[in-house]
Amino acid sequence: MRVAIVGAGLMGAQIGCEYALGGHEVRLHARDLRRAQQRVDEGFALVDRHALFTADEVRAAAARVSTAADPGDAASGADLLVESLPEDLELKTAVLRAALAEAPEAHVATNTSSLSIAAIGEAIGSPERTVGTHYLNPPLLMPPVEVIGGERTAPETVELARKTLIALGKLPVVVRRDVPGFVWNRLQFALVRECAWLVEHGVASAEDVDVVMREGLARRWRRVGPLRAVALGGIDTWNRSGRGIVPDLSNARELPDLATVAITEGNVSDDAGARDAALARELREERALGAAR
Known part of the structure; x- marks a missing residue:
């Protein structure tokens, strides 16, 4: 083609x-x-x-x-x-x-x-x-x-x-529907909005919010997505927790200037290189598993 x-x-x-x-x-x-x-x-x-x-x-x-x-x-x-x-x-x-x-x-x-x-x-x-x-x-x-x-x-x-x-x-x-942001960006910005709220309101530092995302949620979601995690954790438990937490989540109609919460210290190029190396390693492993099946 x-x-x-x-x-x-x-x-x-x-x-x-x-x-x-x-x-x-x-x-x-x-x-x-x-x-x-x-x-x-x-x-x-x-x-x-x-x-x-x-x-x-x-x-x-x-x-x-x-x-x-x-x-x-x-x-x-x-x-x-x-x-x-x-x-x-x-x-x-x-x-x-x-x-x-x-x-x-x-x-x-x-x-x-x-x-x-x-x-x-x-x-x-x-x-x-x-x-x-x-x-x-x-x-x-x-x-x-x-x-x-x-x-x-x-x-x-x-x-x-x-x-x-x-x-x-x-x-x-x-x-299946042509909605603004599709799936990836709607999820991404929903998370960024809540992360910004947590930092702005002094709940946690930007560094600690990133730790929770990177070492906690991302570590688990890498293996099982959030909607499957609901089933694993117990639907009734999630329903009860949600009733107490969801009403208090950020419902901001616009983001703050993200320069106020973004972590800019250190060498961004080094982090990008480390990210790319890890992503490439996962790709190689996934291809090797696929070839072995």
């Missing part, structure tokens, strides 16, 4: 690497071709550094990637347009329309994290062939991808996206 990546920022470049590693021909659209190629090289270097593919597989995938400054040139002959531009409906619309002019039969997969899939599909004049494929950061290391259909997205388009992602080794999660 010929894939055009419209928008080659960090997310778009890594998504392009994924499709190339899956055997697809990939052309990336970006205004700064040198920077786009650098991001692609960094993506393949990440894969190589963590031994997620063999060196030969990485070299072959890199040879399947090219770049183009014009969205029409990038899209020419494409079967699939993957959009990963900033969260600006007018910008996405303008660039995707230019791409679709050269590939009118292509399906469109938008990596938006907050905009309506239906609104994007209508704005570009292709609602039936537009689907959301929301990757989680960093795309090369996070298996889940949200697949979201708009109000007029054809079921065949959703299924095409789902099967394509499975073939890439991803874990597609079908979001």
Whole structure:
């Protein structure tokens, strides 16, 4: 399949690497071709550094990637347009329309994290062939991808996206309604809102809130999700506890300036590197288990 990546920022470049590693021909659209190629090289270097593919597989995938400054040139002959531009409906619309002019039969997969899939599909004049494929950061290391259909997205388009992602080794999660934030960001921001409230109201320090999340909830939820945990812990127990706790949770309509609660001390790059190494190690282990079955 010929894939055009419209928008080659960090997310778009890594998504392009994924499709190339899956055997697809990939052309990336970006205004700064040198920077786009650098991001692609960094993506393949990440894969190589963590031994997620063999060196030969990485070299072959890199040879399947090219770049183009014009969205029409990038899209020419494409079967699939993957959009990963900033969260600006007018910008996405303008660039995707230019791409679709050269590939009118292509399906469109938008990596938006907050905009309506239906609104994007209508704005570009292709609602039936537009689907959301929301990757989680960093795309090369996070298996889940949200697949979201708009109000007029054809079921065949959703299924095409789902099967394509499975073939890439991803874990597609079908979001049944096109709601703001989909599933990932709704859960993420609900937690961030409560974390911010706890720090703002002096219940715990930012560092200790992170410890509870990282070493407590995340450790357990990594093995059993919260809704399964309800069954394991006892539904009646959860119902009783919830009646006393839920009314007192934050119901803020907007977040405070997160600069007041974010932990900014230390080297962020070191933490990102440690995160990536741990995520890559889990991927290798999961693949080894899958191959052994």
